[in-house]
Amino acid sequence: MSALMIRDLHKSYGGLEILAGINLEARTGEFVALVGPSGCGKSTLLAMIAGLETVTSGEIWIGDRLVNSVQPKDRDIAMVFQSYALYPTMTVRQNITFGMESRGVPKAEQAEAVKRVAALLQIEQLLNRKPGQLSGGQRQRVAMGRALVRDPKLFLFDEPLSNLDAKLRVDMRTEIKKLHHRVGKTTVYVTHDQVEAMTLASRIAVMNQGSVQQFDTPKRIYDRPTNMFVAGFMGSPAMNFIPARFTGSTSISVRAADGGDATLALAAPLPAGAPKDVVLGVRPEHIYRFTTDLKSRKPAVEPMQAPVELVEPTGAETLAVLRLGDLEITGRFEPDDAPVMGETITLGIDMSRACLFDPATKALL
Amino acid sequence: MAEIAANARHDPEAAAATRRYFWARFLVYAVLTLFAVIYLAPLLVVVFNSLREQSDIARNGLISLPRSFRLDAWAQAWGTYCVSGTCEGMKRNFFNSLWMTIPATLISTLLGAMNGYVLSKWRFKGSEILFNLMLLGVFMPGQISLMPWAFLLGKLGLTNSTYGLVLIHVVQGISFTTLFCRNFYVSIPDDLIKAARIDGAGFWRIFRKIILPLSPPILIVTVIWQFTGIWNEYLFGVVFTSGQQQPITAALVALTAGGTTARAYDVMSAAVLIGALPPLLIYLFGGKYFVRGLTQGAIK
Amino acid sequence: MSTRDLTVPVTAPATPWRQRLGTIVPILVLAPSLAASFVYVFVFTLWTLYLSLSSSSLMPTYGFVGLDNYASLWANRRWNIAYTNLFLFSGFYIVGSMAIGLLLAILIDQRVRGEAVWRTIFLYPLAVSFIVTGTVWSWLYNPVDGIQAFVRGLGWADFSFALTANRNTAIYAVIITGIWQSSGFAMALFLAGLRSVDPDLIKAAQIDGASVSRTYRKVILPTIAPIFLAVAVIQIQFAIKTFDLVAALTRGGPGVSTTFPAIYVYDLMFQRGQIGEGAAAAMMMLAALAVVLVPYSVWIVWRRRAEGRNG
Numbered sequence: 001m002s003a004l005m006i007r008d009l010h011k012s013y014g015g016l017e018i019l020a021g022i023n024l025e026a027r028t029g030e031f032v033a034l035v036g037p038s039g040c041g042k043s044t045l046l047a048m049i050a051g052l053e054t055v056t057s058g059e060i061w062i063g064d065r066l067v068n069s070v071q072p073k074d075r076d077i078a079m080v081f082q083s084y085a086l087y088p089t090m091t092v093r094q095n096i097t098f099g100m101e102s103r104g105v106p107k108a109e110q111a112e113a114v115k116r117v118a119a120l121l122q123i124e125q126l127l128n129r130k131p132g133q134l135s136g137g138q139r140q141r142v143a144m145g146r147a148l149v150r151d152p153k154l155f156l157f158d159e160p161l162s163n164l165d166a167k168l169r170v171d172m173r174t175e176i177k178k179l180h181h182r183v184g185k186t187t188v189y190v191t192h193d194q195v196e197a198m199t200l201a202s203r204i205a206v207m208n209q210g211s212v213q214q215f216d217t218p219k220r221i222y223d224r225p226t227n228m229f230v231a232g233f234m235g236s237p238a239m240n241f242i243p244a245r246f247t248g249s250t251s252i253s254v255r256a257a258d259g260g261d262a263t264l265a266l267a268a269p270l271p272a273g274a275p276k277d278v279v280l281g282v283r284p285e286h287i288y289r290f291t292t293d294l295k296s297r298k299p300a301v302e303p304m305q306a307p308v309e310l311v312e313p314t315g316a317e318t319l320a321v322l323r324l325g326d327l328e329i330t331g332r333f334e335p336d337d338a339p340v341m342g343e344t345i346t347l348g349i350d351m352s353r354a355c356l357f358d359p360a361t362k363a364l365l
Numbered sequence: 366m367a368e369i370a371a372n373a374r375h376d377p378e379a380a381a382a383t384r385r386y387f388w389a390r391f392l393v394y395a396v397l398t399l400f401a402v403i404y405l406a407p408l409l410v411v412v413f414n415s416l417r418e419q420s421d422i423a424r425n426g427l428i429s430l431p432r433s434f435r436l437d438a439w440a441q442a443w444g445t446y447c448v449s450g451t452c453e454g455m456k457r458n459f460f461n462s463l464w465m466t467i468p469a470t471l472i473s474t475l476l477g478a479m480n481g482y483v484l485s486k487w488r489f490k491g492s493e494i495l496f497n498l499m500l501l502g503v504f505m506p507g508q509i510s511l512m513p514w515a516f517l518l519g520k521l522g523l524t525n526s527t528y529g530l531v532l533i534h535v536v537q538g539i540s541f542t543t544l545f546c547r548n549f550y551v552s553i554p555d556d557l558i559k560a561a562r563i564d565g566a567g568f569w570r571i572f573r574k575i576i577l578p579l580s581p582p583i584l585i586v587t588v589i590w591q592f593t594g595i596w597n598e599y600l601f602g603v604v605f606t607s608g609q610q611q612p613i614t615a616a617l618v619a620l621t622a623g624g625t626t627a628r629a630y631d632v633m634s635a636a637v638l639i640g641a642l643p644p645l646l647i648y649l650f651g652g653k654y655f656v657r658g659l660t661q662g663a664i665k
Numbered sequence: 666m667s668t669r670d671l672t673v674p675v676t677a678p679a680t681p682w683r684q685r686l687g688t689i690v691p692i693l694v695l696a697p698s699l700a701a702s703f704v705y706v707f708v709f710t711l712w713t714l715y716l717s718l719s720s721s722s723l724m725p726t727y728g729f730v731g732l733d734n735y736a737s738l739w740a741n742r743r744w745n746i747a748y749t750n751l752f753l754f755s756g757f758y759i760v761g762s763m764a765i766g767l768l769l770a771i772l773i774d775q776r777v778r779g780e781a782v783w784r785t786i787f788l789y790p791l792a793v794s795f796i797v798t799g800t801v802w803s804w805l806y807n808p809v810d811g812i813q814a815f816v817r818g819l820g821w822a823d824f825s826f827a828l829t830a831n832r833n834t835a836i837y838a839v840i841i842t843g844i845w846q847s848s849g850f851a852m853a854l855f856l857a858g859l860r861s862v863d864p865d866l867i868k869a870a871q872i873d874g875a876s877v878s879r880t881y882r883k884v885i886l887p888t889i890a891p892i893f894l895a896v897a898v899i900q901i902q903f904a905i906k907t908f909d910l911v912a913a914l915t916r917g918g919p920g921v922s923t924t925f926p927a928i929y930v931y932d933l934m935f936q937r938g939q940i941g942e943g944a945a946a947a948m949m950m951l952a953a954l955a956v957v958l959v960p961y962s963v964w965i966v967w968r969r970r971a972e973g974r975n976g
Contacts (some may be wrong), residue, residue, distance in 0.1 A: 052559050073565035085556035089578035098574070099564030146560075393775050400769060401786045403845070407801045408789070427804055428815035480698050487691035495695070499702045504958055505710075506906050508930040508947040512716055512725060512940060513709040536701045543698065568690045597794030599909040600927075604935060614796040618913055619801050630804065641797045648792035652785060656853050 001030045003186035004154055009058030011012055011210075018044050021240065022058070026154075026203075029181055031187045033201035035194055037233065038209040046158055046190045049113040051075050057089075063153055073102070075154075078147035082159040084139045086131035086146075093127040096146050117149045120179075137168050144176075148183065155187040161196065165215050173199060193233045198222065207232045224355070228362040231281050231355060237319060240287075240329040242280040243359070246270060250358075254280065255325030256304055264302040267352040274358070281355040284319065287331035289339065290348035299334040300352035322347065374629020414634035415439060422630045432639050442635035448620050457609055458616035462596055463643070465527045465612055469534035470484035470591040476535070477587060482576050484543065485550035486558050487568070502540030505510065507600050510537075518605060525610050530602065534595045541594075542587050549583035549658075550576065589651045593644040611641045709872040710951065717944035725940055734945035744946065747924040750836055752954070754843070754925070759897055761844040766896070767853025771854070771881065775857045784856070789966025795846065802842045803829065806914075807902040832922035835915050839907075839923055842914055847903060851896050858889035891968075894961070901957045905950060926950050 004026040011019040019041045026032045034042040047053040049060060060067050069073050075206035093114055118124045121141045131139055140160065147155060152200045160176075161169045166171035177200055180187060181226040191197055196253040197204045198218045205215040206229075214226045231239045250269050256262040264280075288294055306363050309328060310321040318338035320331050322345075331339075331347065339345045357364040410428055415438050417431045444454040484496045505577050514533055515524075523529030553576070563573045602612040611619070617640050648655070673740035717735070720728040738744050757938040774785055790798060805811040808827040816824040828838035862885050870880040917932075926946060933943030 047559075050559070050563060052562065072559075072562045077563060079560065079563050081556040081560060083554050083556045085560035087557060087561070087575055089575070096564070098561070102561075102565035102570060146564075272505065390775075393772050397769070397772050397777065397783055400765070401783065404790065404849070406846075407798075407805060410805070411801050422810075426814040426818060427807075427810045428812065476698050479694050483691040483695045489688065489691065492695075495699060498706065499699065502702050504902065504954055505706060506927070506947070506950045506954060507949055508908075508927055509713050510705065510709045511713075511930070511934060511947070512944060513712045516725065536705050539698045539702060540857075568694075593792050597796070597909075599796050599912065600795065601933070603912075604931070614794055614909070617796050617800060621803075621913075622916070630810070633800075637797050637800055641793045644792045644794070645789065647749045648789060649785070650682060650705050652788065652792075653781070656784070656788070656857070 003030070003287075004032075004188065005059075005061040006049070007050065007059040007061075009045070009060065010047060010056045010058050011041070011053065017054075017263075018210055019048075022212055024188050024205055024212065024215060026188060027183045028186055031189065031200055031202045031347065033194065033197035033204045033205060034190045035197040035233075037212075037264040038192060040194075041192045041210040042207050043158055045207070046156055046188060049154070049188060050077055050079050050156055058357065077154045077156055078150040078152040079156040079158065080143045080147050082162055084131070084143040084160075084163075086132050086139060086142055091128050091130055092123065092134070092142050092145075095131070096127075096149050099146070099150055111356035113149045116156060117145045117165055120148065120170065120182075121145045136164050136208050137172060138147065140164060140172055144179070152188065153186045157187065157189040157191075159191055160189075162191070164194070176200060186347065198234070201248065202241060204234075206233060208233070209268075209352070222365065223353070225281075226364050228357050231357070231364075235283060237284050237330045237332070239355075240282045241357075242282065242324065242327060244278050244280040244356075246274070246276055246310050251272060252278065252280065254304070255327075256306075258292045258305065262304040264304065264349065264351060266356075267354070270356070271365055274356070275306065275360065277359055278365065279357040279359050280359055282329070282349055284330045284332040285352045286350040287322075287329070288348040289333065289337055289349070290346040294348055298348075298350055298352070301348040303346050303348055305344060306347050308339040308341055311338060311341050313338070383593060411637055415638055417631055419631045421628060427630060433537070438635040439639075440629035442632045442639060443657060446629075446632050448616070451609070455613060455616060455620070455639050457611040458611055459639060461527055461606075461638075462612040462614070464642075465530045465534070466592055466595045469531045469538065469595050470588055472531075473535045473538035473542050473591055474584060474587045476539055478577070478580060478584065479544045479572070480539070480543040481546025481548075481550050482572055484547045485553075485630075486555070486571075486576070496543070498541050499543050502537065505537075507537070511600075511604060514601070514605070525597075525606050526630045527606075527610065527612075529605055530612065533601050533605070534591075534598070538591050538595070540627075541590060545587045545590070546583055549580070553579060562575050582654065582658050585651055585654045587602070589647055589655045592647055598646050616640075681866070711930060712942045713947055716941060717948050719941050719944075721940035721944070723938035723940070731940070734941045735949075737841065738942055738949070743921045743924055744926075744929060746921055747926045747929045748949075750923060750925055751905065754840055755901055757837075757840045758847075758904050759900045762848040762900060763842065763893065763896055765844060765848040767855050769848070769852040770855035770858075770859055773856055784853070787852050789849070789852050790846045793846075794805050796913045798842060798846050799910045802838070803914045806838050808828075808833045811971070822915035829915055830919065832919045834922045835919055839911055839914055843904075843910060846910070847900065851900070853890055854896050856887070858892035859885060862888050884896050894964075898957060902954065903939050905953050905957075926953070 002025045004024070006022055009019055009022040010017070011241050012167050022045060023042075023043075024032070024130060033056065034045060036042050049062075050068060055068045062075055062077070086092075087098060090098065096114050096117060097110045098112065100316040106303075114127070118127060121144060123138070123141050123145055126134060126138055126142065131142065134142065134359060152282065157176075164172060173196055176233055180200070189197075189200060190282065201218060204218055204221050206213045208229050214221055214230045221230060221234055222288060225234065225239075228241065232241070242254050244254045244264075247253045250266045251263050251265045252266060253261040288298075288301065290301065295301055295303075303322075306322040306324055306329075306355055309323050312319040312321075313335060315335070316335045318335045320333055320339050321329055322329050322339075333339065358365055413429070413431045414422060415435050416426060416436070417429075417436060418433055418436075418483075421429075421432055428529055442454055443456050443459075445452055446454045480499070484492055510533075518524045518529045521529070521532075523532065557575055558571060561575055566574065596612075597614060598612075599614040599618070602615040603618065606612065606615065617636060715727070716725055718729060718731060719729045720726055720733075769783075769787055773780055777783065786794065806827070806829040808814065808830055811826075812841060813824060813826040816826065828834045828841075864882060866888070867880060870884045875883065907925055908931065911917060911923055911925050911928055917924045917928050930943050930950065932944045933939045933946060
């Protein structure tokens, strides 16, 4: 059964359309990430699920209830905010019990719940402090504690990690994942960070301009993006887009560094009705230094020449900017095997992992 | 340190810079002191005169150090001095002012806090327009409302009464208190309200448990502003009350205008100080917060 | 997508009346203040406007006389003095209090010792009423007992300081007292403005070799330009509403030399029983305020919009 179901949801302010027909679903216990650039409507969607924004049209179901006009407090949800939204004048304990107090939960039961959550999040020693005396990571924990104590049907996270520094963000990400495994609550998680979405979610909804571009598992989204937006948004460095043209049913040609055309064989025959001009999408990690040995291991690798414009070592890997006609593409290399600036190398593009897009519709072919 | 100083060669440029710095600092303090004297002098003159004997003032003028310390003038000004026939000093008017200022301040502050809460956290269609409408009250000159108030107070039977003045000051004050509180509450993150709504808190519970505990900085500003403003107000006091019912500002004018013969500067000085003391005390204790709050957003 | 039989009856949504109550409570809370403000701002203004067009004298009556009251107001020498005084006073008062306020703010901004003490000294007049200030200064201006007598007593026998005794100079006594009362307020606002300037900006100017005065003139003061305008607008309001100060200091005299519009309104309405003309004078005060405040509000709105566009 699905814990959350959204049907053809619309939201507009005045004449401005924020959400244009959203369809989503989260199965019980599932972790769904909403990801997209700022202004794509993901936070509005979350606020509508929470009941903090009104619905223009469409349906939101939580469990088997249509909640369109249900007050936030009656939706059986809990939410963690980007700013944490901890009540600054209350202690951590009062922050956690505020919701139960509002609902008239008996004191003894409140104390029990606080104890359970504090142990779960290891914040027992912070209970009598005020939010102002906590570090960023501690605030984050308390905010989650406030949500967890409710034992709700649905957890909502609104960019909960974006106010933390890089290292803490990675730690807390792991923590949230562990917590989700242990508690097993249905979760909707909004983020603009595609890495967070990839690592945490069981399914990702990639949003842009008020609509869901693709709703699928992280692997499918990464490997088979339905359009150029999803392809470009997910993955860092971004997927390389190379204009290409069909030269036969199983080969395409791209403009090479020397101004001439290079012909690449396709791993699979082109679909029927495909346009003559296409865009070849290649992820940086599917670009190699071409060797005969590689070709024998990965038969779909196709060679072509490219000069190296710039090399960026990051330690674990080395990124190289390569010139391809008027285009610059990025490749990801093993540091030991990385190209040198100024060198012209023979690239190997793994065509079995490449995607082809229609430049007119931007859709995957 | 000492070694470096000993080894340092004499640098005429550095010495000149040091000299210039010294004179610049001297000038800064000199000018500040001059202005401080100008600002404090009137206060000192009044304090001294309230302690001097009238004969001493008549002989040596107003500006002179006291040769005696007597509190007679204070006692007279408070309880027995005669103004146009009645000899009760200022105490009645002092309490009139107090019973006018305290309720008017509290009511207008409370209303302002609730209005500011609605206008910042429970906005609805048209609420910005309503806010701007209320804001117009800040700019209204009191003279515009004199005749309408006179009529209204007459109808309500509140002419020549402290209650009438309370009503006027509450209505007039709402614009200020609402403006102050609304501007302050806007800076409280909306996420707090959202979190509280999800936690099951309603309009009033959010106000009491979340907004009010965060409000002291702005409530201090509002209370000081309203208290000093209402206490010091004169126009409505002199127009709508008379004699025994007058607030202290109006009574002060009557007192100091009254003596056509030898002016009892000692008593008048004490009376002026009695009239100035409550807002001065409020300011001395709360001024620090007042300036901070005022510049944090009340004036924008 | 999971399959769901939509014909299954669902739990009823929250009761409508409760939800409606949720949106009504804020409006109910606002309503009394709103009604009061509406009456105060609009009804009272229109009422006074109507009185200004009526033949009201001792008591309000509602015979319509058109602009007669305004004509007779402007024909009156005393009103013209009052209006001229208002302009003279406003000009000197605003420039004077801003200049002194700015000077004091800059001096205090030089990391002086005992900043809180200086601030308190310059700001305390703000807590005192214009009545108190006016009364005390009227004594100081008094040639027989005040400053003139004091300086003469020091040995400067022909020293003269009798502003309030002369109808040509009395207005300056009002101006000086007004500045004394409110330059501290200007100082507080300027000081807050100076403190809000990005310290990196000042460091950059110092490294660029700018002197202190150049840094103030070219870098700091231009960035706090909006504060100048805000202070000016607040002071103009004080100036136009000035009633208490004059009432306590000169009572409009000598003669009618320090009459102000606010004083004149009071006289017409309550001393001479010319309510209609008094209302006309009050409307002229409102007009003077509007001349200042309407452009300022428009400018504020325009600036907010511009800021909104740029970021």
